[in-house]
Amino acid sequence: MAEDLGDIDIDLDTSIIREWKSIVTLVVFVITNIIVLFPFHIPLYIPRGVANGIVDALAALRVIGPRHKDLQHEAAIGHGHNGWQRIVAEHFVRLRFPMNLITAPLIADLFLLAIVAIGREEVYGGTIGANHISPIDIMAFFITLAYIAISIDASGLIRYLAFKVLQKGGRFGHRLFFYLYALFFSLGTFIGNDPIILSGTAFLAYMTRVSSNIIHPRAWIFAQFAVANIASAILVSSNPTNLVLAGAFNIRFIDYTANMIVPVVITAIVLFPFLLYIVFADETLIPLSIQMHELSEEAKAKKPVNPNIPHARGNAEEQEDDPTNSDQSKLLSLEEIMNPFLDKGGAGFGAVIMTATLVTILAINAASQSTGEHPVFYITLPAAFVMFCWDITFGWIHREETRRISRDGRREIEQARAERLARELREFEGINSSQKQGQAQQTGDVDTQPSTSHSHPLDAKSQNQNDATSGIEPRLSLANSNTDDDNTLGADKASIKPSSDDVQLHDGRSTSATNTPGEVHVGPEKSSGGVLAGGLDEKSRIPFEREMDAEKQPRSGVPAHQRSEKATLVSLTIDFYRWAQETFPTAAVVMSHLPFALVPFAFAMFVLVQALVTKGWVPVFAYGWDHWVNRTGTIGSVGGMAFLSVILCNFAGTNIGTTILLSRVIQAWQKIHEANNTPISNRTFWATVYSMALGVNYGAFSTAFSASLAGLLWRDILARKHIRVRRLDFARVNLPIITIAMVVGCAVLVGEVYIIRPDTPYDA
Template identity: 35%
Template sequence: MAESQISASNTSVGTWPAILTLVLFFIANIAVIFPVRLPIPFTVVRATRRILTVVPILPEGSDSDPQLAKRTYLHLNFITIPFISVLILLAAGVFGAGTLRDGIVGTGGVRPLNIMGLFISLAYISISLDATGLFRFLAFWVASRGGSSGRKLFTYLYLFFSLCGIVVGNDPVILVGTPFLAYFTRVAGINPPTAWIFSHFAVANMGRLFWVAFKPYAAHVVLPFLAAAVCVFPVLLFVLFRSPTLVPRRIDIGLEPEEVHATLVDRKGAIFGGALLVATLAVLVGVSTIGVPVWMVTVPPAVIMLVRDIWYDWSRRHLRQNPRSPTPLDGTSTLPSAASGVIREDVVISEKTPSCHELRELHGSNEAVSSPPSPLDSGPLPAVQPSHKTRPRAALLPRLLATRAALSATFPTVTYVAARLPVALLPFAFLMFILVQGLAAQGWVQVFARWWDAWVRRTGTLGAVGGMGFLTCVLCNFCGTNIGATILLARVLQEWTSSSSAAVNPRTRDGAIYAVAIGSNFGAPTLTFSASLAGLLWLQINRQKGIQVRGLQFLVLNLPISFVAMLAASVVLVGQVYVEHPSI
């Protein structure tokens, strides 16, 4: 290839705004990977409480709260540090309204608002389905019907999640598959569930590579995906998870069909929500080739599911207010009276996983539920004496807590789902998009493009594919998820191809472009949870289900998976670009 030079940027990265942006960007990413907490002095806590009492937000007497004896901490994590970094850059005049707008609305074909709309709407539908007991029911059903061979079932699920990732992408597979596997491994008595949850996470992200988009793209990534999927499977089953404890030779839970059906606490809700989710994903796949924004497909079904949950809670409020009323539940299945002998609660339930009994109470039960005693039942009331004391002012916080309690009592399903929505991931994603946009605005993209050009001129097509694949996998962990890495590297490649003084080799160009696509998906299971939104979501769902995954465990198990996947896919990709451009 003829030697090419990237033109120098008009924006100098030697200025203090550019250097400050880069430094704060790396600090924000370090805080995402290694969060810390700093103790707040007791004097500061007491002074703050006094101010909030005077406002008034806290009730009077909060200064004597025994909770004050406990140490309060300032958490420097994936939200606070990026937020502080953006505030510093705004206050210093480095960022303007345009940078903020581009970081939230998006530029160059990437629309963060669109992505977040897809993310949170599918999350609501999936968590609402979990509240109906559907995933628990499916776990029992699969465990009782899937045969006795653990390895066979492991293989079937690997193929199934691969197909689902191809059709609907990784986020829906993570949202639906993670709670399913949490229930399934408990039902089957598989402890720890490491093999199943890590294999599911890896294959869901690999399948996302081939998610239906447009024909030229799909034609270039189908063979790399197949190569990665075929090579990773034996690594999972025969190397990483070969122990019979992780993948049992036999799985037999011995439940009768009626016992399995007893786990479905809201049959109509499960059917309605399941049909809505399937229809949403089908439409999402159908419109993926015609440029319809994905939020227009996913947000309306989420609103429909929300309205259904509100109606469901409101129509059953009398069951919670008058629990002894023998009103039927209209489509909500009930557990047998001797449920403790039918459902193996010791295997299925953890303290963070809602049991069948808890889900029944969530949806309204016809069994008696304890309620606070009425003052009329506690004997004669004492005579009321006139008081000349001034009533304390009503503080804001107790009012908000009382309002929340009332809403929770009236709409338990909605509050259950809302409490589990990954809302905290939204500000994190937007803040990291803004910081990545700030790097581009300060001229760092042009610098990175010159470095990339120098690398390609020395290493050729092999270096372009291998180098870009490696860079993408690594930067997924340090650029605010794989989305941020894709945005940054796509702009680097755009600058590289548009600013070259000589034509870029098409073979090298195509290899680098598709290496970014492969690395952004295979980079999700690499070093840190924050390498992808799916990883953060996966971690949160597992924690809600009582499954703890350590950061070091995530790194150690995922590194060989991502290495084998990237190696197999990159070899196939190199062969493809040489076949496609043979005469260069």
């Protein structure tokens, strides 16, 4: 099963942990993982003169446009600030530096390098590779294979298959729940969990939204998230954690699948009735009969819209995203799931490429004498390039059509925003006029009549009008301030939407009759502030999104270099990105969804774990693990490693960081027995390895969103569909699911290793 592990180079000397460098390294590692779990922002105050000088220098270099007068800043100085705050606002610019899974590990590595706690050995081992773990090969393989998987998703195949399952399941709730559960498990096995989460989560959000008797989407979205991560444990290619583990112990891909498929499939089979009849046994969650809104014949006859084309649906996109527009949103959501777009050519070609790639990988990996002979990205890189060429060629052939669709959609959005802004201006002027008349009448009454009880309702009415006006003025001021940037119609949609309360649903019941329909909370938390797949956490992403929205507003369809006197690097980049979206919509969408944030995070975590190895901490953990196994045997090794891996997914830098750390611990544990000339039994060693594989895959649906990047992506997609999941509710709902899954998976694994693994000494 594995060969050539005897050359693992790990120093087992634990006396080094008393040195200050070792202590600092451990402290930095713990703090880094806490920050990954609870991201935040650090306020940075830069002197306004320095900030303006930097902006002016960048403008002189034509990187950005010239600096404009900051009307919002002046308004902030003049209103709502005390003396000290006004002084700070006048002389300093406040920036918010994000501390998240991208920045925290990188800063930790730089800090350890600066104090010479780590050096070339740790950086080389964490990037190029050490002890059979090659980060570069793993990242190259995962990103290239992810391109093929996400391209298949972008073709609309997953959503189309879900639509067919919805038709087959009909209105029978339990049957539909089973069909979707089986579909997501089957697809997740071959293409991984990320594409399932990208399309499947949005589909379920739409489906539960247009059903009149599914009160809460909890059962559907949590079951989908769990089964997608369970399925990703079968193939090495489905999850980067599997790649790390297979590389660390030189496991052939076919051997990995042969050992994992039985525990995973039985877990999925046993888990389903628990979800249906115990965890989500509520008619408001999974009704016996689902009442779906009907799609009109006219809507059914419409040509499906390609969601990859920017502004393809025109103003319908904004109407759907507006939680105050409940009926229209449901109609548009119904069109999205009952009349889905499918690029048959792209889906078919992608399926062929993915199948050929996986078969080739398994065949070559099984035929090789060692898994390190031929890096697997030698296969996935050409396959991804072929898929990329297909997407580019297909986009170029249909460029005239996609550009026309995008152009028409932009015009429709521009017109709708102009009409909405004009309507708000008229309402604002009407309220002001009414308020002035009321004040004049009140003044006249006071001058000519003594005060009576009739003045109180008038005062209350004036106060209410004033309150209503106060909600409109800031939005109009923001819209008007954008005219300085040649973006009169560019007030972002968040700034001109009427303010509304969120609907908070607990156990399927609304807590307020006045809440806005369409927004669902699994608890009262407004935002989570976690890290998204793109590398920015949610709180830090919002300002950037609004700036990009403003930049992306249609400016009469005129390119940047014709709109202003001088084009800048930023304007040219924006124009190029918009051109790429309109010309190559599929390729642009796939590139935007690739988990690039995983690359710097994984490299930085590899370096940190390698630092723990060289500073003696991993051998310490390995000695502790050895004591546990000596006392509990094979069954204890399965239960202990399963528990550790699930827990550490939430506290050791996601399931990727956990896999890196625990792989090093097991390698050191193996080295301890070699040094003592007391070999580990074959049964115990592989029971430990495969129980870790179960734990790091299943651990994604445990207690924290940051247990996996898939969890952060899942939360972000739901938030965009007006379904907000609290951290506490994520843990509460997942606790029985992860308990059942791990108990079943580990029980089957114990039986498997006792049947097929001998109790002879393990020979590396």
